[in-house]
Amino acid sequence: xxxxxxxxxxxGVPVHDQDEYWMQHALALAARAERExxxxxxxxxxxxxxxxxxxxxxxxxxxxxxxxxxxxIVAMRQAGxxxxxxxxxxxxxxVTLEPCAMCAMAVVHARASRLVYAxxxxxxxxxxxxxxxxxxxxxxxRVELHGGVLxxxxxxxxxxxxxxxxxxxxxxxxxG
Numbered sequence: 001x002x003x004x005x006x007x008x009x010x011x012g013v014p015v016h017d018q019d020e021y022w023m024q025h026a027l028a029l030a031a032r033a034e035r036e037x038x039x040x041x042x043x044x045x046x047x048x049x050x051x052x053x054x055x056x057x058x059x060x061x062x063x064x065x066x067x068x069x070x071x072x073i074v075a076m077r078q079a080g081x082x083x084x085x086x087x088x089x090x091x092x093x094x095v096t097l098e099p100c101a102m103c104a105m106a107v108v109h110a111r112a113s114r115l116v117y118a119x120x121x122x123x124x125x126x127x128x129x130x131x132x133x134x135x136x137x138x139x140x141x142r143v144e145l146h147g148g149v150l151x152x153x154x155x156x157x158x159x160x161x162x163x164x165x166x167x168x169x170x171x172x173x174x175x176g
Contacts, residue, residue, distance in 0.1 A: 019116050022047055022094040023150045025056070027118070029071070030096045030154070034161055041157045042058030043114045044071035046079045049090035049113070055079030057145050071095060072103040085113045096154040098125035098147060104133040107143055114144040118154035 008145045018036050022045055029043025041060040047057045057074025061067055072095050087122040092114040093107055099117065105173050115134065117127065127145055134143045160170040 008117070011023040015115070015135065016092075016114070017144065018051070019094070019149050022092070022114065023118055023154075025070075026096050027150065029056055029058045030157060031036070033060075033071070034157070038062045039063060040077055040097065041161050042071040042106040042151070044075040044093060045093050046075045046088065047094065049092075049129055054082055054088065054091055068102065070097055070100065070103050073096075073106055074107060076112075080110070086148045089113070092116060095148075096150075097158065098127050098129055099119055100124045101131060101133060104131075108141055111141050112143055116146045116149050118147075118149055118151045119158060120147060120151070 025045050026043040029085050030041040031043075033039040034041040037058070037060065038060050040054070043058045044056065045053060048054050055075040055078030058071045060069040060074055063069075074087060074091060075093065075095075079088055079091065079108065088110040089112075091110075091112045092129060094116045095103075096118045098119065098121040099107065099115070100121070101124070104115075115127065120129045122129050124130060127147065134145050156171070163170055172175060
């Protein structure tokens, strides 16, 4: 089943006014990770200040035998190649799960402007749940942080994925 999203917002619309739209896109990528690759369903999309998609990805660490192939890293790598630059200035990263320490620091090093995530990660979250790496005053770059956008949808998808791995029925229906 292919998930259909409405057309993207027009270029020039401030990205922060479109957080739910882009998180829906990230959720569709998470569904693809699970459906096509049997990966943990985490998706990420990196959007430029003009509203254009710079990169997108989903977890591929199992498929690629790469512990660093988290959705955020995949999306940022794609964006860096597209831009020809390791600095992702003015961009917003949307991700369906609170980033781990590796991914949070990659966002800082890439100089992304904003990070928007859906579900919190009480075991390894590095944006306030376990660690708060983005707000460390020792960093020379600040990332604006927003959590909880479409958190229920993302959390349900993750919960159902792990329940299925354990042979248990889903708790709630998951879209897509």
